[in-house]
Amino acid sequence: MKKLLILLCLLILSPKMITAHPHVFIESSVEIEFSDGVPHGVRFRWKFDDFFSRMMLLDFAGSVSGPLSAEQIERLRAGAFENLANFNYFSTILIDDSPLKIEVVEDFRADVAQRTLIYEFLVPLRQPGGSSSSRIDGMRELAIGSFDESFYSYMEFSEEPFSVQGIRPADITSELRKRPDYTYYFDLIVPELLHIKWNP
């Protein structure tokens, strides 16, 4: 009885009530760009559900089929991607378990495959001291997550969530690991982070 009452009060007073059930479903995968055994960027690939794809394409591209022109891609970027900067692009990147605030994304691409809209963008792994700083050179692990804390979108990694561009470090390993320290949406969703390890 007491637990029920506490639960009711928490339900009513919880500040997280601003969130909503998911309206968009996204399948995510990542590609790490390596050069000389050093990662220089993480390229995210998001595949949207058909309903949301159609809405975004009609609203911002004016066409529901690909290939999209440079102008259409720019309209999608400006209208339906740029604002995600306020949400850290739904992306969490941990460099040796230290979170990276995503200041800039590059090389935004949009495409349509069958019915679905696909976004791709690159998060460069730069440090203030430049790309050759010791933090980048000496790193041994990247943990990458894709999730929308507002829960407007539900994101999951695809069946093949990880690939490498460039020379693949010989001893690189990856695993999906649940991270309760990033739990969101009324503490109900425990996201998975993709942990990628190698020897520098």
Place this chain on the structure above:
Amino acid sequence: MHKLNLLFLILFISIISMIRLSPAAYANPFTDGTGQQMTPRAGTENSSEAVDGTVFRRVSGIFPAQVQRSFNRQLSELMDGGTEAGFLTMFLIAAIALGYGMVHAALPGHRKTLLLAYFIGSDSRPRHAVIAGISTALLHSFAAAVVVLVAWFFLNVSITAAVGSTTVVIQRITALAAIAIGFVMLWPKIRLIKTPGDHHSSHAHDENCSCNRPPGRIARWVGQGRMLPAIVLSSTFPCPGSSMILLFALAVGNLAVGLLAISMFAFGMAITLVTVCLLAVTGKHHLFEHVGGRFGNVLHHGIEIVAAVAIILFGIFWMWSGPVY
């Protein structure tokens, strides 16, 4: 002009005005709003807390989201058949949309919480819960249909912008209503606190017990469900899910399938919402049947005060926040 025609004209102009009023306001994080960067909670990465909560979380969080994703995918595949949908396809679309709606409304959301707060804070009857659940779901989807169809056929504007700007306008209006309702519900409780004596401690509550209702005309008014329409009106903002489904149907050239899908989606949501509202009403009733005396009295009014305050806070939050869904 006939009164009914005039009413429709006013309604139509109002809808167009709402859609046109704030074209810069959008309805999803891809286009609007500010978030926050997630910060990890210290010491929980490898804790057993995750293991302890796994079953509950899977049932109440991840599983419904995954089921919705599956329904979403199946529904879009069936609807993409265009105008050639046969009886079996239509039946499957209806069945999947119904299930999709039921699960869609099952996850926590702030307007559901507002309904719960209302039923916990007032002495409503089960019939009020049924009416509230059905009308909330239907209005939510109906609003989406109106906005999408008006934007598609009459205005040629972005559906995303139309849904967003309508949400903003309705949110501001219902914010005022929520604040007013909260105060109306709170006032009798405050009056009761000021009134000396305790008439609850001498007997148990039953169906006809007059003390189930706080004293005063306003309190009886609340108890009779007269404030319920204002709460339900908070759901007249367009449902983003229904908007996307209907727009998809329009794009593939089959409005009838789209209307069928969002109607069944709305019925699915109604089933869940009625269940939730009934649980609140009957749960509260049963709770105070078993908890009597001074403690029960204090608890009763304490919960109702918390619920009324929560409704006021919801209103204040909606007044100042961006669009919430």
